[in-house]
Amino acid sequence: MNKQIGLSPMAGYTDVTMRELSVEWGADFVFSEMISAEGALRSSGKTDELVPSTPTRIQLFGSNVSRMAKAAAKLSNVATWIDINAGCPVRKVTRKGAGSALLKTPEKIAEMIIALKNTVEVPVSVKIRLGFDCIESEEIIYPIMKARPEAVFVHGRTVAQAYSGSANWEEIDRISLLLHGEGILSYGSGDMFTPEAIVNALRSYSVDGVVVARGAIGNPWIFRQSKDLIRKGFYDDPDLSERLGHFSAHLELLGKRVGEEQAIRELRKSFAGYTRNVRNGARLRTEYMKCSSMEDVRDFLTVYGTVNSSIR
Structure with a gap:
């Protein structure tokens, strides 16, 4: 099984220390905290603190296509990959038309993908949810597929659900099959709290990998445990x-x-x-x-x- 297990971007958590520890414990890739395109362009103190000093994957959020592209260009000296955030449900992000608010205009997400691909030489991906108030996967994914990002990260909930209820992995799987038809990688997200849940998602669904968010907070060994469970059928739990x-x-x-x-x-x-x-x-x-x-x-x-x- 060559599927990957990565660390999802999390505001206030995935700083350089958490990223280093996650890699040490076996994460295949890690993302920075979500970075504001506007903050990056203005070089605001708060945003500058979040910008990595060493090369890593960066997640960027914003609502303006050209400003997102300019921010990506500015960060290109440290970005090894740029992910467009179209999944964050937090009100202070969505009220500015960014994050999951972009799901209401998937054509704009596609424009962002194309603009960033034309600006930077690193892979460009997008993080989405299943819909805003209800599941609208096809309306969201088809315009994105035409823009041909390197990958799509799918959180298996709607915006209205936020982090409540259970992630819908059957819908993640359906989106993954559509993406694979176009040669686009897919990664699933949601409820990855245990090695068992991670391994089940990797084995049961057609994703190319998963990203772990809340399940990795104070639990960096979850990556190694998951890989041990795949390879050996068991894992050690620290006392x-x-x-x-x-x-x-x-x-x-x-x-x-x-x-x-x-x-x-x-x-x-x-x-x-x-x-x-x-x-x-x-x-x-x-x-x-x-x-x-x-x-x-x-x-x-x-x-x-x-x-x-x-x-x-």
Whole structure:
């Protein structure tokens, strides 16, 4: 099975540290956080912080075709691949006509794909959902197919669903078959929370791969576990000591980039993943929230039986 398992772009999560850890744990590819085309063109401070300093895949969002192309050109020195976001359901993105608002005008998505293909030399793809209020896959996918992107990433929910309910993998499969008829790669997204779910999607549907989003937060070993499950039929699950060790390694890497105190604060949102489904997990999360310095973290790890050698 040569299908791929990648890290999906996630605002506020897929920074350089999470990308590096995901690759280390076996991700076949990783994406940056979603980057605003307008922010990139204006060189706004907030956007500049998100722009990778080393080559990687970039996801771009915007509503204006020519501005998207100009932003892609500006980022071409670090972009190894550019993905157009037409799937984000967040109101502050859609109210500007970007993200999943583009699904209402799939011809515009096609124009963006063509404009970017004519501007940059790296692969261009698009991330979509199944529709806005209901499933409208064919209305969305046919104009996109004519523009011939390198790949389409399909999240198996409508915009109205946001992240509720279950992802519709049968519809993802139907879109994949249409895309394959035109020689376009397809990747599925939605409910990839366990190695079993990932392997089932890869084996049961005609996608060329999957992207993992929320399932990788505080759980970077999900990539290796999935590949072990494919190759060996089983995988190892880290115990609490190992999880806290991996967490503190993440904290150390991030601390070198943003400073220790900021790293401790930023990883509060990921700590739930590192302690998911472990005994006394809720208590661990409550205690970590009280940490504000590396000394606090060191004491916290000592209390719970793990002193990581990297935290001095």
